Amino acid sequence: MTKAWPWLLLALLALVAVVNIYYGGQRQPRQLLLNCSSELYDHHDQQQSQYFLLLDLQASGHDALVNYRYFHTDGAPAGSVMMHGQITRGAAGVNYQIAISDKQEQLGDGQIPEHMQYLSYISDLNLNNHAVHPMTLEVLDADDKQQYAVVRVQPGNGVYGCRLQQ
Amino acid sequence: MAESGIDGCCQNLVLITEMIQKFMLNSLSQPQPPKYLLGEQINPAPRMVAVIMLLLLMLGVSVYFIKKFPVSDAILPLAQQTVTLQSGQSVQLLLFANSRVNNHLLQATADTVSAALMQCSKSPWQQVYLSISHEKQILNISLKGERNGHLALRNIKADDSDRQMGFINQQWLQGVHLCD
Numbered sequence: 486m487t488k489a490w491p492w493l494l495l496a497l498l499a500l501v502a503v504v505n506i507y508y509g510g511q512r513q514p515r516q517l518l519l520n521c522s523s524e525l526y527d528h529h530d531q532q533q534s535q536y537f538l539l540l541d542l543q544a545s546g547h548d549a550l551v552n553y554r555y556f557h558t559d560g561a562p563a564g565s566v567m568m569h570g571q572i573t574r575g576a577a578g579v580n581y582q583i584a585i586s587d588k589q590e591q592l593g594d595g596q597i598p599e600h601m602q603y604l605s606y607i608s609d610l611n612l613n614n615h616a617v618h619p620m621t622l623e624v625l626d627a628d629d630k631q632q633y634a635v636v637r638v639q640p641g642n643g644v645y646g647c648r649l650q651q
Numbered sequence: 652m653a654e655s656g657i658d659g660c661c662q663n664l665v666l667i668t669e670m671i672q673k674f675m676l677n678s679l680s681q682p683q684p685p686k687y688l689l690g691e692q693i694n695p696a697p698r699m700v701a702v703i704m705l706l707l708l709m710l711g712v713s714v715y716f717i718k719k720f721p722v723s724d725a726i727l728p729l730a731q732q733t734v735t736l737q738s739g740q741s742v743q744l745l746l747f748a749n750s751r752v753n754n755h756l757l758q759a760t761a762d763t764v765s766a767a768l769m770q771c772s773k774s775p776w777q778q779v780y781l782s783i784s785h786e787k788q789i790l791n792i793s794l795k796g797e798r799n800g801h802l803a804l805r806n807i808k809a810d811d812s813d814r815q816m817g818f819i820n821q822q823w824l825q826g827v828h829l830c831d
Contacts, residue, residue: 494708500712501712501715521806522806523806523808524805524807524808524827525808525809525810526810526827527812528809528811538806538808579725580726598810599789599812600789600808603784624726635778635793637782641784642748642749642783643782643808644747644781644782644792646794646805646806648804
């Protein structure tokens with residue numbers, strides 16, 4: 486009975502060590518690259534205007550770059566919002582939290598898309614009041630082999646189907 | 652055959668009874684407790700420490716595993732429905748909302764989208780993700796499927812700052828070629 490003690494202890498320690506080695510690395514934020522292209526349709530006074538939105542998320546280690554670029558249908562830039570922040574992976578490894586600490590905005594030609602106006606407004610509000618704009622990237626569906634991820638971005642509750650490169 | 656069988660059984664019974672009697676006699680004549688019990692009575696402290704240590708270790712390991720493998724924080728759709736196209740192909744419609752309440756607009760929009768999908772003779776889309784951005788009333792439609800054996804993705808975001816999704820109807824969805 487007494488002789489079994491060290492072995493039991495050793496077995497438990499070995500189990501913890503093995504689990505740590507196998508799954509420890511998975512929690513670290515890896516290289517992550519998401520490219521999401523979207524069609525934007527704005528409605529004003531029975532009029533519809535169309536834009537394109539390219540959302541890119543680039544993360545390496547803890548640094549994240551979130552870039553929203555808006556284009557007119559002829560390819561001319563309609564504006565952009567580029568944000569920098571720190572990315573952390575959620576406990577279960579499904580979601581990502583991005584704490585945006587600064588952003589750069591550029592205006593394009595013509596009208597600003599509604600989507601950009603909202604993004605600019607909400608990030609201004611958070612950065613001015615709290616010095617940080619918290620974003621969440623929730624992975625709804627993803628496949629490394631097929632290289633896609635369907636994500637939901639908060640704030641805004643917007644869903645995006647994206648090309649995924651890891 | 653039958654007799655020898657009964658004999659065998661009775662012989663066994665006799666043997667067992669003798670063994671029990673011997674055991675009882677022995678234990679009556681030697682009423683001392685076994686040695687290890689005696690040892691415990693003399694000094695129970697080290698054993699108690701060991702038991703407490705084992706319990707603490709088990710607690711630690713449990714906490715470690717719970718931290719390591721938390722219950723999945725996967726986002727579940729508010730609702731999902733399956734639309735069957737004219738070709739018999741089925742398309743999954745997934746609705747995502749921030750809260751479980753006050754999603755009439757999302758539900759109504761989902762009905763419009765599913766009705767529009769039903770008009771498609773065929774479509775590359777297998778999954779359709781729907782959500783509404785609350786503050787600005789932007790409708791998000793993300794489509795995922797397969798075209799010529801390759802993955803196909805499409806995102807549509809429609810904004811209506813004047814009316815709540817008033818523009819969303821069959822005609823508009825056909826205008827943006829939802830089927831393709």
